[in-house]
Amino acid sequence: MFTILLANAFSAISGGLGGVISLLYAIFVIYGLYRVWTSPSSMGTKVLWSVAIFFLPFLGTILYFVIGD
DSSP states (O other): OHHHHHHHHHHHHHSTHHHHHHHHHHHHHHHHHHHHHTSSSOHHHHHHHHHHHHHSHHHHHHHIIIIIO
């Protein structure tokens, strides 16, 4: 019984709204990295922002749009 409930929970998360949110999240992070690497900043700044976005994807991208851009 528990395995059936667990399987249903995972299928609900992986499809539908969860999939759309994951896709939007990935697009948001990729767009942030694109903006970092096409900016006229120095290479060191680009690397630091890329590391921030890679390790803190949502927060790093928002911080870049607010502070770094």
